[in-house]
Amino acid sequence: MGEASTQKHISIKVQTKAAKKRKEILAIIGFMTPALIIYGVYVIYSIFMTFYYSLFDWSGIDNNFVFQGLENYITLFQDEVFWESLGNNSLLVGASLLTQLPLGLIMALLLFSPIKGIRFFRSVFFMPFLMSTVAIGILFIFIYDGNFGLLNALLEMIGLESLQQAWIGKESTAIWAVIATVCWQFAPFYMILFRAAIVGIPEELYEAASIDGATAWHRFKNITLPLLMPIIVTSAILSIIGSLKYFDLIYVMTMGGPNNSTELMATYMYKQTFTNFNMGYGSSVSFSMFIIAFIITLFILIGERKRRGVE
């Protein structure tokens, strides 16, 4: 009698456990499905489809699909404009790392210095990041204008009329003018990241260093900088990835011109796809961007893991 009731008890327990498990599986499916569908369709599926389209010769406007294997990639390797745009992307990566991050850091440090009106300075420093890129692009077209641009007016003020020129109209200066604008736009963003990280550094460290007679420079080199290292790595990743996929400002300001001198991979992809109607070839440019970004991210992450391992 007693045995039977225990058995019954156990079987009920097993049943409720199974029911619980079933409920949990249903919950997992129910809760995750909406996100997985949208993400799966728009991101995952699209990446595979980009690769698939890149294997065809296809205009995108008719049904004339011609499978040609890796032909598009072979053409791409011999395409001078693609190499030029990859070069410009690399230039942008380098310039972003060398100007945006240091400028962001300087602005962030300044916000902790004993000057008056910090709130005002911070608000203005941050404003460029909130503007839409299209607005920035149009604004800077006028700043760089050869006839009445602000930059030329400023040069005249300080007696450097000889440098006056149509900054984005000339091949030699266009890319630098555009890169400077990108830096103007994004330096404030890194300021915000660094500022948040500096707030997190314990005050006592600085107090102790001051008692030991450390100068401001020493305190920065031995306390601030090492403690900021993780955020600097994060910023570097963001800056590199951002520079590799950059599009908006170039499209608005120069459309990649004059004569491809400001062409980036993304603008080249856009032109091939939506202006020249080479959807197959455009897809191969686009997929190459993905591969390049993927490999670089992988390298940074592996490097970062090694660095952490050493410490």
Add this chain to the structure above:
Amino acid sequence: MIKRIKQMPLYVLAIVLLLFTGLPFFIMVNTSFKSQLNFMTSPWSLPESFSFSNYGLLLEIDFFRYFMNSLIVSVLSVIIVIVIGAMASYPLARLKFKLNTPLFLLFMVGMMIPIHTTLIPIYLLTINLGLYDTIWALIGPYVAFALPIAVVIFTQFMKEIPKELEESAKIDGCGHIRLFWNILFPLLTPAVATVAIYNFIHIWNEFIFALVLTNSSDVATLPLGLREFYGEFTINVPAIMAALTLGSLPLLLVYFVAQEKIVKGLAAGSVKG
């Protein structure tokens, strides 16, 4: 006094940076109040008389519609991201199952994918769905590309909520759905603010999807509208500056009202990403 002199270099540096970041803005706003003639004769002076006629011009050309299109798309996308992102994070943070880590990583990878890699298939898909050239075309891609950061932030945040809360709710017979909506979701508020701010700024200013997925001017979002306006009024610089000022105003206003929150949200969003 000596202290003041010592601080001089700091002030100089601060003012140089202030000019660097602020001067383009000042020029933009300043020019927007000028007449065309005033601009031609002295492009850099203060306006001879403040005139709002350039802003009046904007109201004639559907600026309000661009603004509404942007607002609808941004708000809807952010709401959807928050709801389905938080939902997806619940199993990832609180339930144990085999695919837990792989699924989380799948979302995380999304943060490193250049959106341009998906542009062509999304363009074709949008045409096939019959959404091309409507503002609804934009919501799918905006939600999809905002999801990774939302899922990562929500999952990390939800993991830190003490398990005891759930245990007692479960004893009371609370199912997964009620547990999530009534108990966990309200506790996510700080994370919701971060996700909302971070994504709103990016979606509000988004350009390339809007450029590719819409075509006619009555569905244009603000960035596209600005560009269209620029194309039409190339010679009328003050009017263009008025458009740029008005187009930048909404985010700037929000920023001045909720500065701390926005700064924190952006920093948290990026570092976690």
